[in-house]
Amino acid sequence: MSAITERRAAARHRKIVAVAAAGAVLLTGATVTSLAAWLDEEWVTAGVDGAPGVVASQFEIEQSVATDAGAWFDRETAGAAGVVDFDDVAAALSPGEVAYGWVSLRAAADSLGGDLTLVSDYTLGDSPLGDALRYGARLHPDATTCTAGAFATTGSELVADGSALTAGSGATTFALAAGAAGAPGTPRTVCFRLELPSGASDTLMGETADVTWFFDAVST
Template sequence: MSTTRQASRKSRKIAAIAAGILVVGVGATYTLASWNDAEWVWGGADGDPNVGTSSFNVQQNASAPFTTTGWGDFETNPGDELTFTAGSLTLTPGDTIYAPVALQTSADSVAGTVQLQGAVAATGITVSDTGGSLWSAIRATVHTATGATPPAACTAAGAGNAGWTTLVTNAPLNTVGNATQTLAADAGSVQHYCFALTLPAGSPDTLQGRTIAPAWEFAATSN
């Protein structure tokens, strides 16, 4: 084979390889030059998040006359202090003492319902009632009403008058309220409660000098 013919074949082979490279190169160039685009969306409203959960929060006020101040959260036992009428630490048989409290949702809360639970011992409070005799003897009555103000004062003269509904009637301290109450959203309603505790007439002398500290829970559920 002549030197000229070998050179010709070698040239054709180089040309073929170069052509292959050119094809691959064209393909690669085409891929790198393709256009890319993307579209995104997010759960927003006027620049703020637009997906989230509601809030449910009930507040209480144990300081009559239940104005716009005095509302707060007391979510664990023993909670806020009920202010009973005079003589609450010097009961004699036949005496009854009274204390009010009001509930409402907070300003950014959804609506819900609430039910009074039976009393339990206040956490962390030292009492003097060996054997629980005074606790067992005391009888509770609880009234409720809805409105900006209660229908009557939570006193001997006012408790149980027209407008009040009775949830617990002369029952042991651990008695649960017999109905639920509705709380409107966004502090839209006030639910009043009047607690009356009685040391029954005829209670034995062995109950002298004792103290107890009952604590009640208002169990609330959002609508």
């Protein structure tokens, strides 16, 4: 082989090697590029009927007594208690006399319904007159039947007639319907019968008694 032919062969060899080396670089580059990926994110949020956000329910009981004249109030403390009006009879009770008074209750607008329990806050020994008084409580549909003539024949019994003021610790509950959107639930009335029994001691003349109840309410 001539020297020129040998140089040409060597050159071709060098070119082939060079091309092969370049291909290795390109292949290595392709391998690195394949490690990359497209990125994306998808988010969701809690909501109701397509609107975002979740909301806690509401539970609120309102009351109305005779002197509220049809208005309704939220009274959740003893200091702000509504006054059950037992009329003028209770201003000067004599032995054997009976007085009647009522409170109406309802679930407020947009409120859940609830189960209510009548509880007496009176403690034996609070007052001599309070210890002697007796009462009963019945659930009536409204206040119109909270009278001597209709008390015992209307509604259902919550506290047995003739009970001491210490009675009414939650044995009987009643339900209040839930309020609607923008409208309160159907009210129910608790009618009280308060009596100073015949034969009460003369030592009670002029005595006073503070008598308080509350309604323990649990949402349903």
